Amino acid sequence: MVSLLFKKTAAKIGAAPGTLMHIGQQRIDRVRLSVIDYDENNIAERTVQTLDEALAFCDSPRTTWLNVDGIHDTEIIARIGRHFNIHPLTLEDILHTDQRPKLEDFGHYLYIVLQMLRYLPEEPDNGQVISEQVSLILTPRVLISFQESAGDIFAPVRERLHKGRGGRIRASKCDYLAYTLIDAIVDYYFVILEHVGADVDAAEEDTIEDPRPGTLERIHDLKREMITLRRNVWPLRDVIAGLSKQASHLIDPATIVFLRDVHDHTIQIIDTIESNRDILSGLLELYLTNVSNRMNEVMKVLTIIATIFIPVTFIAGVYGMNFKYMPELQWRWGYPAAWGLMIAVIAGLLFFFKKKKWL
Amino acid sequence: MVSLLFKKTAAKIGAAPGTLMHIGQQRIDRVRLSVIDYDENNIAERTVQTLDEALAFCDSPRTTWLNVDGIHDTEIIARIGRHFNIHPLTLEDILHTDQRPKLEDFGHYLYIVLQMLRYLPEEPDNGQVISEQVSLILTPRVLISFQESAGDIFAPVRERLHKGRGGRIRASKCDYLAYTLIDAIVDYYFVILEHVGADVDAAEEDTIEDPRPGTLERIHDLKREMITLRRNVWPLRDVIAGLSKQASHLIDPATIVFLRDVHDHTIQIIDTIESNRDILSGLLELYLTNVSNRMNEVMKVLTIIATIFIPVTFIAGVYGMNFKYMPELQWRWGYPAAWGLMIAVIAGLLFFFKKKKWL
Amino acid sequence: MVSLLFKKTAAKIGAAPGTLMHIGQQRIDRVRLSVIDYDENNIAERTVQTLDEALAFCDSPRTTWLNVDGIHDTEIIARIGRHFNIHPLTLEDILHTDQRPKLEDFGHYLYIVLQMLRYLPEEPDNGQVISEQVSLILTPRVLISFQESAGDIFAPVRERLHKGRGGRIRASKCDYLAYTLIDAIVDYYFVILEHVGADVDAAEEDTIEDPRPGTLERIHDLKREMITLRRNVWPLRDVIAGLSKQASHLIDPATIVFLRDVHDHTIQIIDTIESNRDILSGLLELYLTNVSNRMNEVMKVLTIIATIFIPVTFIAGVYGMNFKYMPELQWRWGYPAAWGLMIAVIAGLLFFFKKKKWL
């Protein structure tokens, strides 16, 4: 489960703002730098060994996408910062892997931070959702993306760049590339919602047909997952709304219609989350009411049995008394009469329950 | 039940935006194209075989309504797109039958997407609500509508076009025709609300008079239906509000008063949905409290019976003991005295219950 | 109870907008037209037989109030529409007695639709609240009011017109007259709230002192009434706010301070409704908790009785066994010893309950 608190922030208390310190879990051994340099006609992809090599590409007149996998090497981040004149607070945010999605316009660059969610269905992760921070720095000719680990989420984008000769992605600038990356991340939210939706449906079926304590915990877990998703999606929507209304010269007007499209997707996601929340709240109430219903049923069985047998047991008890002078005991038909009395009591009570509609 | 998640979107992850791919259930065998071409005096309706035939009509100086039933043939959509210079994202949205209602202004055309809801009361659908996406493209002289199946919802509009010589519908342009189609769709929401309202009333009566577990499920289902309706109507209202405040040159000022009228209808619908939600929440609480009330009643019966008979059974038990020296057993009036004691105990307890108002 | 859904609208599906058709219950046999024609010095009131007669008055230079009781005669509505150049949608709304309160400015006239609520305390209506639509058309010199039945709610206004020579009502134009009618309608909401308030207080007393299932239904009914009132008052407030901020030349600035006063009244009404809703929600929780409390009490009685007598009954049972070799049975003091044991058990349990504070 994605942790609620942005924990490690506390570790930095008292440090000057802009102090570069990696706050988060290191997910990769070595920082990996890869560069794609392209224009409408040419494209070159390279995994470079040193930052200098990468920066050389960035100065080309073509559009350059510099992808950094792994952010624990503060030196590399600092050098990138100096080369592109990035504000220290931006660098700090890149290194703190616990940011809310946000958009900041520093004039000569836009800083976008997103949380990429991934669903790990297989063992041993067992349906866990993990979160990974993706930072984008959008400058006029270079897009720099920072990932915590070397995920494959941007692979389809790379492929489209390679194959897309003459297409919009190659003809456009960095802003369209940034849109493509954001779109790829947002698309993954749908995958998670699909899994969650299936879980909600299963929980609903269980609640109606066979509510067990496990069902209750499942509902609780799903509610918590919804809280986590919400925390990530609401600010994401604001980021994309900010981009699509952006007065920044870094965003081409032709890209805005595409950003509006991703914006619609985030609204769909929010809609689905809110609906799921509503349904889950309803399920909890339904569960509770179902439990009460069944307790009622249990109580009725107990009440019927006890109410029928307690009085007749009393009658049997009376005639089990050892008083010397008990005339009934000597009667010829005493025993059948006792049975008759007991059967009459039982019949009367059954009739009473019938009238109360308990039977 | 209308699915909550826009599922198939996940299937397209990684594809370039604007890739034409039909995402949804194919509901019709063959795409059917029909054209109505009219002005104040003349009208022609034709079901055409090829798109070329249809496009020929569209170039006439009269107002043309091109209706496309079935959207699984991406080639047709693509060609219409090229002919009217439609943005690829619009074409993509037409093909994805899971859009939230929305309005997009592309300058030379308006794109409106709506969800048409239909209630199927007969067997085997058994009161199911199905949703079908309707897309409208409003250009200055041509209105193109895309439906998933060949529904008859627009039949009354066609009839009015035919009969309406000299009326407003024939004298007006495409924007009024678009209004008429939207109005027809919104009117169907009222039909659904009527059915739902009857169901809510029935559930209310059941809850008050005879709450069963089935009632609980019915309430839950109705709550879910309200969630679904809400998801569709809130954005619908925004679409229509957008149209009626539209600065677009495609909307005639005279049409706006009609759009405001549909807008009022959507507000009525929202009002009714919200009131139903309030009532349904109240019903759930009422149900739960009713169950508790009845458990209370059951418990009282049990308590009264048990409390009365347990002590007297104990007395009977005492005199059923086999001690050699039990003086009472030898008494002449021992047995009647035991009865007297037991009757006194019963009377005392009945009095106690009377005082507690349990009887 | 005022129906939640605006039902009959569904009956009109597919009809052209502006088609005149009476949708609602006919509450009066014949349409009744009455005219009051006045200025500061003169006043004439007449119940006219034909519309022509009425329209003749309307053309006088004085202020005219044309009141139409009964709206089922579409021909009369249509003729009024033609005479005053009323938009077909307005006429349609007059005839559909299920409108939300709204205000529409058509330039040469304002259309105001309100729901008048009336509380019928006597048998056979038995505290029912009925709703009746009142439509007002405000033109520069004529105010037309449409009522569903011939109610007496406007009688005090008529009286003030007659008696008010030299007063503000006679000196002012139609807009002040419209204000007076709206004020009369809003005042009736206070009457209903008074009755509802008394009912809420009674329900509160019952819940605290003597909660019965009937109390629960009463609370539920009151909650539903609040939902209905809310549906009518919130849009009413918007209507009056709209009027008092109105840039329309039809509203005299001197009237606006009076409209603001009615606006304050609607806010008071909303305040009271919301407070009542809060209280009623609290009552339901209180009721449920009270039921639980009393079940607890019932359970304690049962538990105390059962827990005390079950063990001693067991002891009695033991000495009722018929084993041949049971030494205790032969003891001289066996029986008193058994009693001692049983009394000790009872005392111990009573002490235990005392310690648990159950006694």
Place this chain on the structure above:
Amino acid sequence: MVSLLFKKTAAKIGAAPGTLMHIGQQRIDRVRLSVIDYDENNIAERTVQTLDEALAFCDSPRTTWLNVDGIHDTEIIARIGRHFNIHPLTLEDILHTDQRPKLEDFGHYLYIVLQMLRYLPEEPDNGQVISEQVSLILTPRVLISFQESAGDIFAPVRERLHKGRGGRIRASKCDYLAYTLIDAIVDYYFVILEHVGADVDAAEEDTIEDPRPGTLERIHDLKREMITLRRNVWPLRDVIAGLSKQASHLIDPATIVFLRDVHDHTIQIIDTIESNRDILSGLLELYLTNVSNRMNEVMKVLTIIATIFIPVTFIAGVYGMNFKYMPELQWRWGYPAAWGLMIAVIAGLLFFFKKKKWL
């Protein structure tokens, strides 16, 4: 408890707006008029017998504060209205002691109506909160205040006026005096919140440590009090916000910083009310859950006792049967064996309960 509905309004239905009629409870025998007339150097306070005397003061060039205790004499109100040219609706509002706090700007005067709350801790009022309407009319040189009874709430203000020679209160105009009165009223809300806060804390302690039905009613009463306070404070905040943003020439810019200070106080009050509401809602849930918890405990005791003794009582019953041929009864060790069996059953059940953690 402050009544929720503004009841007497209903009594006036049909009257012309501006009709002067006292709607409310008369709380004082005779109207008392007092005048304070001051400037920086001089001050005169007088309790006058007739209105004429008072009005004479009002025409002095100094700042005059005319205080009216008791509002049931409509003639006095009417004459003040004529003298200062007050709008009839303002006079009506002064006389209706059920106004929401509001601010109205009539150009040549501001009308401010407030509800003063007072907590009466002693017997016989027993912690009741009573509400009294205070109306202020702020003209350039005269401040008129209307109170329902002759309260002492403004005494400290009078004292400060007397002692404050050379201070801000004497150097400032009416607007600062009005601020001082408002501040005095708002300060009293803090007193009430202190008492309420102590009650909430006591209810919390009771709920956690010793929940009784009385606690439940206390929580309900406090919730209702919160509803009442809220109804008064929210509009109060708007009034003061309105004053402090006021473009009115009647408010000196130097006074605005003081008004902002009272505004902060109202926000503190609202904050406290909302927090109390949250806490009280939590208490109700806590109470309900506590009741369930304790019912659970009661049920466990019952279940343990019943479950242990019912089976062994059965065994005793078996050997109490009178069959002629029951071999066990004749055994030498039959009786001890029966005890052994019964003890084994008891031990087994105790072990079972131990495992279930019920013991």
Place this chain on the structure above:
Amino acid sequence: MVSLLFKKTAAKIGAAPGTLMHIGQQRIDRVRLSVIDYDENNIAERTVQTLDEALAFCDSPRTTWLNVDGIHDTEIIARIGRHFNIHPLTLEDILHTDQRPKLEDFGHYLYIVLQMLRYLPEEPDNGQVISEQVSLILTPRVLISFQESAGDIFAPVRERLHKGRGGRIRASKCDYLAYTLIDAIVDYYFVILEHVGADVDAAEEDTIEDPRPGTLERIHDLKREMITLRRNVWPLRDVIAGLSKQASHLIDPATIVFLRDVHDHTIQIIDTIESNRDILSGLLELYLTNVSNRMNEVMKVLTIIATIFIPVTFIAGVYGMNFKYMPELQWRWGYPAAWGLMIAVIAGLLFFFKKKKWL
């Protein structure tokens, strides 16, 4: 626990605004004044004995930070107020240690009041959160900070000032210093949230695995802590938003990006608080439902035992009756037959429970 009401305010009722009186708990024996006077190259820190000494520093051309620990000496506050021309209301607010966080712009200075929260994990405070008011007065060249006690929260800031030669903190003016102090305070909220987060997780685990009454109280306490935190953080966010949008000439544009960063932190804090509130509400429901679930289980055990043994005990009772003529008693196989009957009844009931899935 931080008190909800700003209690002592009531003590001042009736006093003139701006009267200097310390309202709050005195937390330090003597007022301590310390001054740091710095520019890019030089820095001097001194703990001064008299205010005059401190004020001498303040007139230097360098940036001066005057820190006042302890605010109970109203004379010192008054003299500072006169020296810097501070509004009396500001001085009053400094002395009342119960302010909501707020920002006030008096033109020549900004007044910022914050609540610093500290978590005291060790005994005897035992996890208590205490609140301390920090007031900042930001003038062009002097920043004055008022603390209630001599806390060490600003120690890292002092250190950075000393070490930061050539860094931003030394090169910037007072506004950056003010930002640094605010940042230090906000950072402490994260520490508290970390502790609270751990407590919430523990409560969640308890609720799911082993719900006890203590868990319930823990949840309630955490909910209350969330209410307290919320009351402090929401206005804090507004303060910082106000600063970062500030048109005040006292805030350098270069500082605004840093203020936006703290603003983001407050939003993270609010997010976490709201999520915790959601989770805690869910926990309470989960707890209640868990209790119901377990009561259900208890009831089932009771019902099964009672339902099985009550009928067979009745049978045993019947054959314990002492009627003279009971043929079964004489049968050779009577006793085994009775056992057979009883076993059959038990088997039947077990089968019934199996079918009901209670076993």
